Amino acid sequence: MKTNPLVLRRLALVAAALILIVTVIFVFLRTGPLAPIKVTVAQATQGSLNPAIFGIGTVEARRSWMVGPTVAGRVLRVNVDVGDVVKAGQLLAEMDPVDLDQRLAALDASLARAGSTQLSAQAQVQDANARHALAAANTQRNQDLARQNFISPGALDARLQEQASAEAALQAARANQSGAEQDRTRLKAERAGLVQQRGNVRLLAPADGVVTSRDAEAGSTVVAGQPVLRLIDPSSLWVKLRVDQGRSAGLAPGLKGQIVLRSQPQTPHPGQVARMELLADSVTEERIAQVAFMQMPVNVSVGEMAEVTLQLPTTTPALLLPNASIQHQQGQTGVWRLNGDKPEFTPVQLGSSSLDGLVQVLTGLDNNDRVVVYSEKALNPGARVKVVTALAAATLAGKP
Incomplete structure (x- = not known):
């Protein structure tokens, strides 16, 4: 019995079409949108962490210093450079004193004059004391004579008036002496302040150290508090x-x-x-x-x-997972746990983590549970997955 060639051709075309359809379905299911998602998994195991x-x-x-003037001025000279080791009290730089030396000389002259004035006031007090003593003695004698009616009351009044004048003169002399002492004290305080200002133009090392910065050179004008050197x-x-x-x-x-x-x-x-x-x-x-x-x-x-x-101290034993397996879904922290071959999102409570990529899981998982570490795309509950040993770097998805 002969087979019709047309029938054979149709059967061949049908067979080819079926093979093509099966191939397309197979490729679609293996590599298309319905293909299983490739994932890598890890197993939760008990262990301790060495967190860090x-x-x-x-x-x-910890200790550094900025050395500079307390008033504005011009830098006269800088004696050290960057990298120099200095000792406490060493002269590092000096500011131009301007007229401080002349003002000190003027104050020295004023102090000498105040000393002379003070000596003169002391002499006046001594003279007033002597006059007061003489007037008091004369008054005492005249009072004795007046009681014996040897002198008139007018003569006694004159002696009393002389004694009062001597007392007033003594008080005035003492006041002048006190004023002279106060003037000299004021001049001494002014000179001490000026000496301190003169000393401040000498920039000394506050402690042993090393110069790290030279911020001003000779001839530069700096303001108060601006550093000339840093130590x-x-x-x-x-x-x-x-x-x-x-x-x-x-x-x-x-x-x-x-x-x-x-x-x-x-x-x-x-x-x-x-x-x-x-x-x-x-x-x-x-x-x-x-x-x-x-x-x-x-x-x-x-x-x-x-x-x-x-x-940090070693932690107590607990379930450990790779940190890369931790995901965040709808405000919850958890992992994709494999229930059979289907992933399901499981919220967990985390503890300490280590620098080698491990994290403690305090609640939410049991020992030996398998969780997804990496996936080639985002997972959904119940999605088809395929466990592999590694993924290409370009296909990783769902990393934390």
Whole structure:
């Protein structure tokens, strides 16, 4: 029996169409919108964390000084340069004293004159004392004579008037003496103040240190409080650390850690939190702490960037998950837990986290639960997923 070629051709076309339809459906289900979402998973396991706090800071000096004049003036000379080591009390620079020396000479002359005036007042007091004593003696004799009627009452009144005049003259002499002493005291105070001003033009080192900046040269005019030189104590260097407020739990004085300077990335230096700042930065949302070096490193520079890692105490055992598995859905923090082969969003309560990417899960999961770490696109409850060992970097989705 012969087969009709037309029928064979139609059967071949139908078979080819069926194969094509099956192929399209297979490709559509494997790589199209209905294809399962590739995910990587992790299993919740019991363990302890070694949490740490990480932050970036700059090297600063705990003790630094700005040396400058207390009044406006012109710089006469600068005796030191940047990098020089200075001792406490060393003359660093000097301001032009202008007329201070002449004013001191004028005050010295005024003091000498005040001394002469004071001596003259003392002599006047002595003379007034003598006149008063003589007048008192004469009055006493005349009173005795008047009681015996040897002199008239008018003569006694004259002696009494002489005694009163002598007393007034004595009081005036004493007042002049007191005024002369006060004038001399005033001149001494003015001279002491002028001497202090003259001493202020000599800029002395307040402590042992190193010159870090020379901000004015000879001939420059500076205002009061403007620094001519800046000094630091090189043994007081520490790191001004900034830590994200959300990750600063446990930050406290005495916490030990490692400091890695930008110029010495392979050499960690031990450090310890010396002080916590009471004021945080509300703009950058950071807390500020000062971390001191346990041993001062060599060739460290002020202003250098540093990375600080502070070690916290080991936590109690709890469920641990990769931090990348944590997601946020509708204001809730949770994970995509695999219920069989279907993902479902499970809210969890988190604890401490470590710098190696692990986080504690306090509630919401059981031991050995599988959760999605990475997915090639956003997940939905009940979505079809396919567990793989790794995803290409370009296809990662749903990362925290």
